[in-house]
Amino acid sequence: MSVGIVLISHSHELVEGLRKILHQIQPEVEIAIAGGTEENEIGTSAIKIKQAIEKADSESGVAVLFDLGSALLNAQLAVELLETNTKVAFCDAPLVEGAYTAVIEAGIGSSLEEVVKAAESVKEVPKLL
Numbered sequence: 001m002s003v004g005i006v007l008i009s010h011s012h013e014l015v016e017g018l019r020k021i022l023h024q025i026q027p028e029v030e031i032a033i034a035g036g037t038e039e040n041e042i043g044t045s046a047i048k049i050k051q052a053i054e055k056a057d058s059e060s061g062v063a064v065l066f067d068l069g070s071a072l073l074n075a076q077l078a079v080e081l082l083e084t085n086t087k088v089a090f091c092d093a094p095l096v097e098g099a100y101t102a103v104i105e106a107g108i109g110s111s112l113e114e115v116v117k118a119a120e121s122v123k124e125v126p127k128l129l
Contacts, residue, residue: 004056
């Protein structure tokens, strides 16, 4: 079973669109989203994030990518609310590029640690002159 991916954004539309793109690349990888608040306003929700983690959970673990720092705070709270021993790893990576790389890595059966490392490697792309 592959590593699950959770996408968190302050915008539901952003993560919904990203999930559609990623599903075309690796349809067998479970990709769950948590975008917006409970009222679907701009923001994040620890409850929605918890539910997304539970949906993406696999024996291999869950890699979590997020757009802004406050999304990480709610993701950390969501992990504390989990009633299972789910392996969760946060990726310090740009949301779109990191998720693209993570889903490819998860799709080839890589470990949670390898998925996180792949997602975080996109920060090392050299800048154009």
